[in-house]
Amino acid sequence: MSSPFESRYKTFCILNYGKPYTNYKTFNIKYHPENTSNIMAIYVDNQKCSNIPTNKSLLDDKKALLTIQNSEKYFVEIHYISEENKPKLEYIMTKDDINNLLCKYGYSI
Numbered sequence: 035m036s037s038p039f040e041s042r043y044k045t046f047c048i049l050n051y052g053k054p055y056t057n058y059k060t061f062n063i064k065y066h067p068e069n070t071s072n073i074m075a076i077y078v079d080n081q082k083c084s085n086i087p088t089n090k091s092l093l094d095d096k097k098a099l100l101t102i103q104n105s106e107k108y109f110v111e112i113h114y115i116s117e118e119n120k121p122k123l124e125y126i127m128t129k130d131d132i133n134n135l136l137c138k139y140g141y142s143i
Contacts, residue, residue: 038077063139079109
């Protein structure tokens with residue numbers, strides 16, 4: 035199974051004398067009864083994304099657009115159990131979206 039945030043993990047190891055990148059939260063949901071997709075874990079990076087563009091054409095309300103642009107965004111990875119043979123999914127999500135995803139499994143950030 036691959037490491038979460040693999041490219042950052044490798045760079046961090048090189049720059050920090052072999053120490054692994056561990057600045058993320060792990061939510062193990064493999065055995066949660068609501069886990070019908072065979073997800074092994076959801077990883078949320080503790081480091082905020084910066085300068086991530088927002089698709090302005092999706093919003094009409096300028097106030098809503100401003101709120102979304104100012105929201106904290108984080109890298110999120112979803113890893114499936116190895117028997118699924120599915121690739122990991124990588125997202126950039128706002129804190130609210132992450133909490134909406136995690137609350138299904140009894141977690142929050």
